[in-house]
Amino acid sequence: MERLGTGIGWRPEIADAVERMPGIDWVEAVAENLCPGHLPESLRRLRERGVTVVPHGVSLGLGGADRPDAGRLLALAERAKALGSPLVTEHIAFVRAGGPLTASPRLEAGHLLPVPRTRDALDVLCENIRIAQDALPVPLAVENIAALISWPGEEMTEGQFLYDLADRTGVRLLIDVANLHTNHVNRGEDPAEALAELPLEALAYVHVAGGFERDGVWHDSHAHPVPRPVLDILTDLASRISPPGVLLERDENFPEPGELERELGSIREAVEKGGGARADGAWRAAAPVEPSSVSTDPARQRLALDQTALLSALVAGTPVPEGFDRVRLGVQARALAGKRADVVAKVAPELPVILGAGYRPAFLAYAQGAPMTDGYRRDALSFAEQLLLGGELADARVRRELREWWLERSGPTPRSRRPAVRLARATRRVLLRH
Numbered sequence: 001m002e003r004l005g006t007g008i009g010w011r012p013e014i015a016d017a018v019e020r021m022p023g024i025d026w027v028e029a030v031a032e033n034l035c036p037g038h039l040p041e042s043l044r045r046l047r048e049r050g051v052t053v054v055p056h057g058v059s060l061g062l063g064g065a066d067r068p069d070a071g072r073l074l075a076l077a078e079r080a081k082a083l084g085s086p087l088v089t090e091h092i093a094f095v096r097a098g099g100p101l102t103a104s105p106r107l108e109a110g111h112l113l114p115v116p117r118t119r120d121a122l123d124v125l126c127e128n129i130r131i132a133q134d135a136l137p138v139p140l141a142v143e144n145i146a147a148l149i150s151w152p153g154e155e156m157t158e159g160q161f162l163y164d165l166a167d168r169t170g171v172r173l174l175i176d177v178a179n180l181h182t183n184h185v186n187r188g189e190d191p192a193e194a195l196a197e198l199p200l201e202a203l204a205y206v207h208v209a210g211g212f213e214r215d216g217v218w219h220d221s222h223a224h225p226v227p228r229p230v231l232d233i234l235t236d237l238a239s240r241i242s243p244p245g246v247l248l249e250r251d252e253n254f255p256e257p258g259e260l261e262r263e264l265g266s267i268r269e270a271v272e273k274g275g276g277a278r279a280d281g282a283w284r285a286a287a288p289v290e291p292s293s294v295s296t297d298p299a300r301q302r303l304a305l306d307q308t309a310l311l312s313a314l315v316a317g318t319p320v321p322e323g324f325d326r327v328r329l330g331v332q333a334r335a336l337a338g339k340r341a342d343v344v345a346k347v348a349p350e351l352p353v354i355l356g357a358g359y360r361p362a363f364l365a366y367a368q369g370a371p372m373t374d375g376y377r378r379d380a381l382s383f384a385e386q387l388l389l390g391g392e393l394a395d396a397r398v399r400r401e402l403r404e405w406w407l408e409r410s411g412p413t414p415r416s417r418r419p420a421v422r423l424a425r426a427t428r429r430v431l432l433r434h
Helices: 012-020 043-046 072-082 120-135 158-169 177-187 191-197 227-242 257-275 297-315 324-345 350-369 375-390 396-411 419-433
Strands: 003-008 026-030 052-056 090-092 094-101 106-113 140-143 174-178 203-208 212-215 217-219 245-248
Touching: 003 257, 012 043, 012 257, 026 043, 043 052, 072 090, 072 120, 094 297, 106 297, 106 324, 106 375, 120 140, 120 158, 120 297, 140 203, 158 174, 158 191, 174 177, 174 375, 177 191, 177 217, 177 227, 191 227, 203 227, 217 324, 227 257, 227 396, 227 419, 245 257, 297 324, 324 350, 324 375, 350 375, 350 396, 375 396
Parallel strands: 003 026, 003 245, 026 052, 052 090, 090 140, 140 174, 174 203, 203 245
Antiparallel strands: 094 106, 212 217
16 A cells, blocks of 8 residues: 555645645545546645645445445546546445435435444445446545444444455555544444454555534534544554554634644654554555355345435434434434535525524524435525525515525526626516516
8 A cells, every 4th residue: 555644634725734834745635626627726736746635535425225326436536537646535424315215305414424334234335335446547445434323233343344344345444533532432432442353454544633522422523623532542553553644634613724733743643652562564455355146235225214214314304213312313413404504604605694693593494394405505595595485584685685696596507797688687677577
């Protein structure tokens, strides 16, 4: 495996700072935020300096019951080629459910949700990963995720699940030590036991991130400093194997560049501390097992029903499936709605400006009865449309500005801003009122 070194998650908000940071060997960029034909100039400059760029996908849904979407795989492959990346990464998670397998409406989580650690889920995940591997021009690594909830009736620990996954597919692993800490707090899982069971010889690189605890629940926010327990898990991992790469993730609430550099220094120290207690072995790739000829269709059907029931409870208010912790599902449901509100505010930054302090409560009320079915941009338009049709906007100025915003974006093509066209449009509205 290529040695990556120390890296940081590239985000537009800190692009300039990342370019100036000393000791940055590589960066990781969210794949869905990149256009292969129009890469950000910052990433181009980093590439020209020899800095490795790895695309990190968040929407493939490899842990879902459906086979991976060919269009999403093609998009991920295009980004890997455009960046000259040595590998691409995704998550062991499901992000959508419903559809033909369950004869129910398609639902989008807008977030990474855990797959059950069962043989059915493992069979489906292995086949999905093989499909992805065949479609990608470079090796694939998959990441363990943080979870607020546990599936009832699980048949394996996380370490056992990941070991079998790597053994059967040869896929590489992206181990997020912050997610191991999250699962320790939220699900009582021992990080040391998980590390002991993992096939660390398949390690591609490591993620490190911060979060916060509230009411006994750890939230993997990527918006707070890296806490000492996460660094300690990194040291434990580094005492077992020399990680090919370690990367700091920060997605919002960005501190001054100096603070990020100090966090990177703490990460290096944690790795060095672990290295002092390690006797290195040679890295070897996991050898994939030949795919089974047994059809996964029955397993996909069962998994689809289970995942749809869970996601529907989280985003559509249907009954909680048997065996789940109702309190934890409530926490997860609120977290999903809050994230929807935050992402829509980024995708459509005009909405919080137009609605002011009323944006967030209005969106959360909307989210309770309107599950996301087609991505965040469609979600923003549907939210605005519901507000306009609901007659809840008493302020005439707010209603007018929101209507103009919606009209500019809801058609098949953007509305023209040329004066002659705008005049004709205004004249038509006047005539129609008469």
